[in-house]
Amino acid sequence: MKRKTNEQIKEELRAIYAGHDGEIPDMTRLETREGSRLTRFLVRTILALGILSVVAWGGFFVWSRGGIGPSRPLETSSDAADGVRSGQEAFYTFRYENGGNAPIASLEATLSLPADFVLTSTNPAPTDETTLTWTIGSLARGSDGSITIGGVFRSEVPSTQTIQTLFTYRPGNFSSDFQSIETVSVNIEDSVLDATISGPEKALPGDEVAYVVNVQNTSADEATNVLVSLMAPEEFTITGAEPTTDETGTNAWTFNSLAPGELKAITVNGRYTSSAEGERSVGARVAFVNEQRMEFPQTEATTTTDVVGGDVAFGLVVNGKSSDQTVDPGDTLRASIDYANNGNETIRGLAFVLVLSGDAATLPIDWARANIGGAVRSGNTLTWDDTAVPAFKEFSPSDSGVIDLSLPIVSDLRAGTSNAVVFSLSATLDQIGAIESPRTIDASPITALVNSDFQSSAHAEYYTADGEAIGTGPLPPVVGQTTTYRVVWRVANSFHLLEGLRMTTNLPPKVAWTGKTTAEIGTVSFDETTRIVTWSVPSLPISIPGAEATFGVAVTPEESDVGAFYKLTNAIAVEAKDTFTKDQVSNGIDILTTELPEDEEAAGKGVVTK
Structure with a gap:
């Protein structure tokens, strides 16, 4: 590349920098032009706002760190009693103080108590006793105060309970409210109620035994609404109690009040059934109860009795089970009584008594068809003594046997008929060996x-x-032509309320749904995807002894259908819940075809023709 001369360079610079007069300006002297007034104003405004922001934030941090005043001018604290026992009165104090540099314009405190706390006293009294709110008002700098409450926890043992006080206040130099919560946690690990239970160390099935439960209020205050429950094994049958239980059939006693130091004794008499053997625990549970009968357990006590196997061993089985069960009308209750002499002595005067009972005088048993296994029947009581079973006169060691009986349940359950059959079996004997030992031994009852x-x-x-x-359409049905039919479903019920009744079937692929439905109760629906027809009845009371639902179907036979009945529905399933027995009852119905056996006018017109 050819190098430029100095003259050429000057000409190029002149072309770039020369003015209108053709002269190049003096670059050694530069003049500054005065800026815009608006620009200067904006810059100064931004600087001023920045300084104000720094001052404001600085003031906030100084205030919050105590340079001007504390961030929480209201200071709260609380005192709680130590070793609180359930059922014993204790006191709790909530303190407040204005530790700020400004007065508090308004102050209010609201107490929150657990459901199992009984308030006995307050100092001072609340402004609103319903909401337990104290309107304290203004509070000068350095002023303080307190709220003391007394009360009784009737809580489960062990448990942890909390009492809270919500303070709402407004500092004098603020226009909004602030809140502070003070919480007291109370650990309850003991109760004022104490319990013991005593009973025999050993017992034989059928022997009368007694258990004594002692419940005591160990505090200096009255204890109210105390519930005592006996926890006994299923093989223990209570024959009496002093005092009597709250209700027949329950093992519970309620004491409305126990004075300070008062002790209550409960004596329970009973017998162990034939199935009891080995160690059995009997216990007592003590609890406080509220108005809704909700229990708050306090303490428990237990004792153990060794039940020694007796000479007579026997048991009862109904329909293959020794436990409660359900039975359908028309079915049969088949019971077996097996017995044996497991001792070394001859038993004399042995007899078995089976008492059948229910919740009404009339049992649903068809006695005309019953097999009572050779028993002597008196009403609903069956007895097998030495006249019915001669071996019972002198029942030798190692002898055994079985008594079988069958009790048909009637199909027609009328009003006033018992909802259940309760089997209560007992054995009586007069003498074991040379020792007269009259006793009665019960088996665990079975309810059907x-x-x-x-x-x-x-x-x-x-x-x-x-x-x-x-x-x-044509009748009988003809190939290539459409015939429609109506399907009728019926249910009947008169003994117990039924819920969730459903009757369902699946339509065959070549059967069409017409959409025509009726229902005296509930609804009929069809699922086009699954092709399932459903009749749903949420509730069928006994006031409605029967109900009906219908739906329409259509068929168009093909050549392959000639000479046979055309299937209209598949098998039908019916189910519902019996609200008394809690059992799921069900029926099954076979397929429906064009045979129409219940339609006299259409009789003999169900086979498909060409």
């Missing part, structure tokens, strides 16, 4: 709850009972 007399039926029809055609 009777399900409702729920029935269902289904049929298809072309004509009504009056001969009116409700179907359409």
Whole structure:
């Protein structure tokens, strides 16, 4: 590249920097132009706002760090009693103080108590006793005060309870409210109620035994609404109690009041059944109860009795089970009594007594068809003594046997019939060996709850009972032509309330749903995807002894269907819940076809023709 001369460089610079007069300006002297007034104003404003922001934030941090005043001018604290026992009165103090540099314009305190705390005293009295609110008002700098409450925790042992006080206040130099919560946690690990239980160390099945429960209020205050419950094994049958229980059939006693130091004794008499053997625990549970009968357990006590196997061993089984069960109307209760002499002595005067009972005088048993196994029957009591079983006169060691009986349940359950059959079996004996030892030994009772007399039926029809055609198309059905039918479902029930009744079926692929439905109760629906027809009845009371639902179907036979009945529905399933027995009752119904056996007008017109 050719190097430029000095003259050439000057000419190029002149072309760039020369003015209108062709002269190059003096670059050694530069003049400054005065800026815009608006720009200067904006810059100064931004600087001023920045300084104010720094001052404001600085003041905030100084205030919050105590340079001007504390961030929480109201200071709170609390005092709680130590070793609080459930059922014993204790006191709690909530303190407040204005530790700030400005007065507090308004102050209010609201107390929050757990449900199992009984308030006995307050100092001072609350402004609003319903909400337990104290309106304290203004509070000068350095002033303080306190609220003291007394009360009784009737809480479960062990447990942790909390009492809270919400303070709402407004400092004099603020226009908004602030809040502070003071919480007291109380650990309850003991109770004022104490309990003991005593009973025999050993017992034989059938022997009368007694257990004594002692409950004492160990505090200096009255204890109210105390519940005592006996926890006994299933094989223990209570024959009496002093004092009597709250209600028949319950093992509970309620004492409205126990004075300071007062002791209450409960004596429970009973017998162990034939199935009891080995160590059995009997206990007593003590609790406070509130108005809603909610229990707050306080203490428990237990004792152990060794039940020694007796000479007579026997048991009761109903329909293969020794526990409670359900039975359907028309079914049979089959019971077996097995017995044996497990001792080394001959037993004399042995007899078995089976008492059948229920919640009504009339039992749902068909006595005309019953097999009572050779017993002597007196009403609902069956007895097997040495006249019915000669071996019972002198029942030798190692002898054994079985008594079988069957009790049919009636199908027609009428009003006033018992909802259950309770089997209560006992054995009596007069003498073991040379020792006269009259005693009665009970077996654990078995209850058979009777399900409702729920029935269902289904049929298809072309004509009504009056001969009116409700179907359409040819009859008998013809290949290539459409015939419609009505399917009728019925349910009947008169013994117990049923809930969640559902009757369902699946339509065959070539059967069409017409959409025509009726229902005296509940609703009929069809799922096009699953092709399931459902009749749903949420509740079927005994005031409605029967109900009906219908729906329409259509068929168009093909050549392959000629000479046979055409299937209209698949098998039908029916289920519902018996609200008394809690059992799920169910029925099953076979498929429906164009045979129409219940339609007299359509009889003999169900086979598909060409």
